[in-house]
Amino acid sequence: MKLTILISCPDQAGIISSVTQFLFLKNGNIVYLDQHVDKEAGVFFMRLESEFTNGISLTSFRTDFEHNIANEYQMEWSIYEDGIKPKMAIFVSKYNHCLYDLLSRYNSGELEVEIPFILSNHDDLSYVAAQFEIPYFYVPFTKDIRSEAEQEQLKLLAEHQIDFIVLARYMQIVSPTIINVYPHKIINIHHSFLPAFAGAKPYHAAFKRGVKIIGATSHYVTEELDAGPIIEQDVATVSHSHSIKDFIAKGRDLEKIVLSRAVHLHVARKTIVYNNKTVIFS
Amino acid sequence: MKLTILISCPDQAGIISSVTQFLFLKNGNIVYLDQHVDKEAGVFFMRLESEFTNGISLTSFRTDFEHNIANEYQMEWSIYEDGIKPKMAIFVSKYNHCLYDLLSRYNSGELEVEIPFILSNHDDLSYVAAQFEIPYFYVPFTKDIRSEAEQEQLKLLAEHQIDFIVLARYMQIVSPTIINVYPHKIINIHHSFLPAFAGAKPYHAAFKRGVKIIGATSHYVTEELDAGPIIEQDVATVSHSHSIKDFIAKGRDLEKIVLSRAVHLHVARKTIVYNNKTVIFS
């Protein structure tokens, strides 16, 4: 069995020693350890992967960890067992490139998740869902019916025991009604190099400003639009010879890559959020 | 002899044909031609390099070009003779990395300019100027003496017949008094990926926002701070493990590279400004 352990706590001497000693006594073999200290904030972060050749009880392991280690150091912590696939819902609108990219990776076995359903405020992409034989729920969304639509969304998320949501170019603002149920568990792709060009039509804004590089940003969704903790960013060069249409075409490739990397990091439990920023373990 | 010709004018059919025909009749051999049309704005841009084996009179060439070509198409145009080095003034404050980089390139013959002087609002970097045997003028600058300082600057610029100014991390705002004398002839390096983090302390702002990529931007100085036409940008990846000090260290390398590229482009007459953007010929 293999466990992945994520820890954050107030920084002090002895944490690494205590945790590694605990694992050693449990007959664990540490195959990965990375830590980070934010000195200004005084916070310690650690991610470990430990293999156990003998069978161990996950429940008693958790209890022992809490009593012997976590309480002493006031840790926020989580322990994940390897090989359990999280359930990921995908929200889309009309653009298909990120959806195709995620489903191709899923179908190849590259992306280790279950995808119980795809949800959209439009019917346009149901054909893609059909190609990959995944349920597609069409939930119309306008200001007038926001509340009903959100209740419908929450019902679907609950029924399918969704662990996290990916907004694969979902062109609606997700409200606190949903965010509060999935704190730091909704991943968005924004088609600009944030914080530049937040909000609508970033490629048009980038074109108008005459930038020489465009970008894409994947972040956890928080109440403030396009202002959540950044998980991953990437860029591509452009020039005066590129039209807005060219920006959009180049941007599609960026969006696909950046979103898929962020999803991979989330699924591999390599992200910790604090102070509206992320620690990303490599 | 070799001439470089820059043209912009309202777009219409026949411009390329007319210009290339004109050069052919002057016994010119076109060794470089690049053009661009901004369809939305309806503006045509072209850059040509033409070699002439026979001696030609530059004065009569200019006159003929104006009468036979430029007037007909309502061109803005400029013609430069190869091998004449522009005079470049460097303004600095306390950071030496961009200054060292420019002077090293100058000393190697890589940067084909003359540098009549370095000007600073501090005395700190006079030792670098001394290393490279270039005059260093210390012109203090505070709000109270702004007007006198600017007159002193203008006097030095005029006396030395400066063609363009490079702000190599000059930590003062350049006012319209200077800008109007050097329109699109003052090159600044800003230590962020504009338009993100304009203004003071961009590395601190980037760190606080938790970005995964930092950047540097070189642009022509206009009245609005950090909002002039962008010439060149580049980026570098960062992570949670990097401190603000690391951002600054990584940024220094970006700043040097981006500024030197922008200066090269300007010196090679590869930039045209319009609509607060640049056309950069490759």
Add this chain to the structure above:
Amino acid sequence: MKLTILISCPDQAGIISSVTQFLFLKNGNIVYLDQHVDKEAGVFFMRLESEFTNGISLTSFRTDFEHNIANEYQMEWSIYEDGIKPKMAIFVSKYNHCLYDLLSRYNSGELEVEIPFILSNHDDLSYVAAQFEIPYFYVPFTKDIRSEAEQEQLKLLAEHQIDFIVLARYMQIVSPTIINVYPHKIINIHHSFLPAFAGAKPYHAAFKRGVKIIGATSHYVTEELDAGPIIEQDVATVSHSHSIKDFIAKGRDLEKIVLSRAVHLHVARKTIVYNNKTVIFS
């Protein structure tokens, strides 16, 4: 109507002038012109796009161009009418990532081609073809039956009037029997930064050498393995912490991007091959 014209010929004065004059007299409006001179080789290259508001006869245009321009300058040239989609065959083996990527782009209308069929030496990926409703031909290929297999391939290519072939991780060497029918019309993706690590298992070789950057290369197929004219390359950083499996996963994204860019360039008629190199117009 819009035409794209590709030209290469011995360099001499007057070519641009003659060609643009010719187009002007045909009432063409040049919307794109880029040229390049390889001074060492003494070869001139040009790509033009010209719009014609009046109807013109493509046949007589070609004839006139040949007689009035091409013959005089000993040009190799081709003229393409806009909006005619070339027919592209895709060859695959067992990896699906490049295939999924190309078909997603095709399905979105991003890739302006027809795809009459997918061909493979294995039956593994027929399900992908089925998802996108494209014919899939399984043509087994071993040394013993090479000749029969190649005849079968040529028959399929001819029947479907294929214009060019994309090897989307096709793990067989394509022999001169096919190459000679499709000179500079077979696009391969090699999973290394050529010329480093040509041949089999480049990720393993890169891992063993301890490189800090891996790459992918798209090139036209020639008789010498992995030595054809390079169309496009890109790279990604790696570190000691990445396993060969990580190299392969990172490489998949590179391969998809680099191959699709090369296909885009080919389809847009932006490539000219000479001296086993490419001119790539931007």
Add this chain to the structure above:
Amino acid sequence: MKLTILISCPDQAGIISSVTQFLFLKNGNIVYLDQHVDKEAGVFFMRLESEFTNGISLTSFRTDFEHNIANEYQMEWSIYEDGIKPKMAIFVSKYNHCLYDLLSRYNSGELEVEIPFILSNHDDLSYVAAQFEIPYFYVPFTKDIRSEAEQEQLKLLAEHQIDFIVLARYMQIVSPTIINVYPHKIINIHHSFLPAFAGAKPYHAAFKRGVKIIGATSHYVTEELDAGPIIEQDVATVSHSHSIKDFIAKGRDLEKIVLSRAVHLHVARKTIVYNNKTVIFS
């Protein structure tokens, strides 16, 4: 006081726990810990930084570490005290760009080394050494006088107690006579993306091959030419429009950046060599 500890040893359970426990008992506060396991080779690597508020004796610390930890796990290890600047010699020939770059960083305090001297097989760059007031030794080097020249080099290196050597475009092959005295302590910059284009004139070879990306590689010097453990690499895009001269100009910037990064990593004790590869701690 702050210590940096580098460890490599056969992989087994309990190493991290033992080392961190040891440091905890010495009242050390671990401010950095990164580890890596090469599973195939069965080797464990770790780098730690630990602060000690109480004064400790470095000599007894080393002895205790050896007896209590290192011997048990058969470690190769080294312990460095913070704030002691290593002595770096720079070898150059005729190109000044890497030399200027290193000296500028040194003069700014960015590069925490001492530079007792610059050595060259030509007299060309003595003026740069003079600008920065560093001794410059001109040691001519030809096949006929190789042995004498190497003895002269070794004498200078010994007299100045040099810790490591940087070949900043030193255009001579360094022989085992020198390498054996400085194993994995001679850093070279090669102007290609190794293993592509090893040996002489890599830009010419890259140009001939028609690559779309060029690179630079910094590595530790071993007996086989350009085949030592790679420390750092970076790349830049090129196109058909770039001449060999352009490749060289673009390459200069790559060389400067890549070499300076490698020197930084070495000085910060962030490199471990094994199996002709490097572990580079971030």
